[in-house]
Amino acid sequence: MLARQRQAVILEEVRRTGAVRVSDLVVRLGVSDMTVRRDLDVLASRGLLEKVYGGATTVVVRSTDEPGFEAKSVRQLPEKEAIAARAAGLVRPGTAIGLSAGTTTWTLARFLEDIPDLTVVTNSIRVADVLQQGGRTDRTVVLTGGVRTPSDALVGPVAVQALRSLHLDVVFLGVHGMAERSGFTTPNLNESETDRALVDAAGRVVVLADHTKWGTVGISTIADLDEADVLVTDTGLPEEAVAVLGEQVGELVLAHVPGRGEEELA
Numbered sequence: 052m053l054a055r056q057r058q059a060v061i062l063e064e065v066r067r068t069g070a071v072r073v074s075d076l077v078v079r080l081g082v083s084d085m086t087v088r089r090d091l092d093v094l095a096s097r098g099l100l101e102k103v104y105g106g107a108t109t110v111v112v113r114s115t116d117e118p119g120f121e122a123k124s125v126r127q128l129p130e131k132e133a134i135a136a137r138a139a140g141l142v143r144p145g146t147a148i149g150l151s152a153g154t155t156t157w158t159l160a161r162f163l164e165d166i167p168d169l170t171v172v173t174n175s176i177r178v179a180d181v182l183q184q185g186g187r188t189d190r191t192v193v194l195t196g197g198v199r200t201p202s203d204a205l206v207g208p209v210a211v212q213a214l215r216s217l218h219l220d221v222v223f224l225g226v227h228g229m230a231e232r233s234g235f236t237t238p239n240l241n242e243s244e245t246d247r248a249l250v251d252a253a254g255r256v257v258v259l260a261d262h263t264k265w266g267t268v269g270i271s272t273i274a275d276l277d278e279a280d281v282l283v284t285d286t287g288l289p290e291e292a293v294a295v296l297g298e299q300v301g302e303l304v305l306a307h308v309p310g311r312g313e314e315e316l317a
Contacts, residue, residue: 061080065099074105137306148172150173150222151204153202160178174210218252221256230268235273243272261285
């Protein structure tokens, strides 16, 4: 069995039962103790489960947990790079776009350097910094005001008011989680309101979310799944999620992550 297939079996079992034992997985998969532990290390590094003594459990995430920007910026880096590269291909010169706060939209900002004559509206201090450091004279960067969150987003009534009068060609939305019933969510109530204002200002909504966001639910819904004209994620997305999202979103784009397509034998 290939490494990715084993890991898919392990992840499915963790999600079904809430916990797995290394000894049970050794028997079920027919591999060594060391191979199972290596698979658990890979899944834990991607934030998909939590290693414990003798096995692993589901990741316990409260709907109001909000990691800081630095903590999130080191997670799923290859996936974010692949997603940002595909998303940048959706940006046309001479357009007005919106970028929400988040580490994936921050990564996207770095891929916009060569696209001329852009107007970019964002509520992210980090995104604005990246865009302004480029030094392009044909670019306008509009940073909303508001109250700063742990993820360096500017939110609240001031940000919402600034967005309500705008009309943007495309908005790129980063999210905390996505699920069939709750849609695209965030753990911050004020950020949810601000992100909804961005969505309302958009002619087209493009959601950027790596595969680990599937099944994560924040306290507040930003938008339903069918409000996304495009969802750009990565090929690590589980098959059941591909089926659900393929039915709900306007277009599902699966970005290939270099080095993740070729599976290695145990």
